[in-house]
Amino acid sequence: MGRSAEISRVTRETDIRLTLDIDGSGKADIHTGIGFFDHMLNSFARHGFFDLTLSVKGDLEVDTHHTVEDTGIVLGTAIKQALGDKKSIRRYGSMILPMDETLVLCAIDLSGRPYLGYDVLLTSERVGEFETEMLKEFFYAVSYATEMNLHIRKMAGENNHHVIEGAFKAFAKALDEATSPDPRITGVLSTKGTL
Numbered sequence: 360m361g362r363s364a365e366i367s368r369v370t371r372e373t374d375i376r377l378t379l380d381i382d383g384s385g386k387a388d389i390h391t392g393i394g395f396f397d398h399m400l401n402s403f404a405r406h407g408f409f410d411l412t413l414s415v416k417g418d419l420e421v422d423t424h425h426t427v428e429d430t431g432i433v434l435g436t437a438i439k440q441a442l443g444d445k446k447s448i449r450r451y452g453s454m455i456l457p458m459d460e461t462l463v464l465c466a467i468d469l470s471g472r473p474y475l476g477y478d479v480l481l482t483s484e485r486v487g488e489f490e491t492e493m494l495k496e497f498f499y500a501v502s503y504a505t506e507m508n509l510h511i512r513k514m515a516g517e518n519n520h521h522v523i524e525g526a527f528k529a530f531a532k533a534l535d536e537a538t539s540p541d542p543r544i545t546g547v548l549s550t551k552g553t554l
């Protein structure tokens with residue numbers, strides 16, 4: 360079946376269906392009800408060469424919190440499931456991504472231990488319908504559900520659309536690298552023998 364996952368998750372706050380293929384070509388079909396968030400997840404799929412379908416019915420009449428956070432939980436769970444035993448993958452990945460005036464660093468270790476290091480200063484309350492304080496919540500949810508060490512740091516940037524998009528693209532490129540197979544690695548890349 361390859362490195363893919365299909366997940367449905369229904370709570371009183373959100374109803375989420377997601378399919379992910381780590382070894383895709385960047386095809387995406389994404390409907391979260393938040394236009395800017397769709398734009399970001401499309402960028403994530405395209406630049407990481409992940410195939411991603413996502414449909415979210417969230418309680419947007421409240422705000423975007425549950426929709427964004429729960430999407431992060433489901434995406435992280437799918438990444439973890441799709442990677443399985445993590446044999447022969449690089450494990451580490453990083454990217455310093457420029458986008459006009461913006462520069463965002465992302466570094467990943469698929470260590471099996473969740474951690475989020477986050478330093479991304481945003482200066483507007485929202486971009487479109489997307490509440491900018493949800494960027495941290497999204498990556499926190501992804502890092503914990505995937506059980507990955509994830510660092511995201513703004514090195515430069517003024518425009519909030521650019522900074523958030525830079526973060527999603529840097530995350531995509533770093534994750535693509537960390538999940539890529541390396542034929543020199545037999546078993547998992549750890550002296551412990553497990554990740």
Ligand SMILES: [Mn+2]
Binds near residue numbers: 398520524
């Ligand atoms: Mn854009």
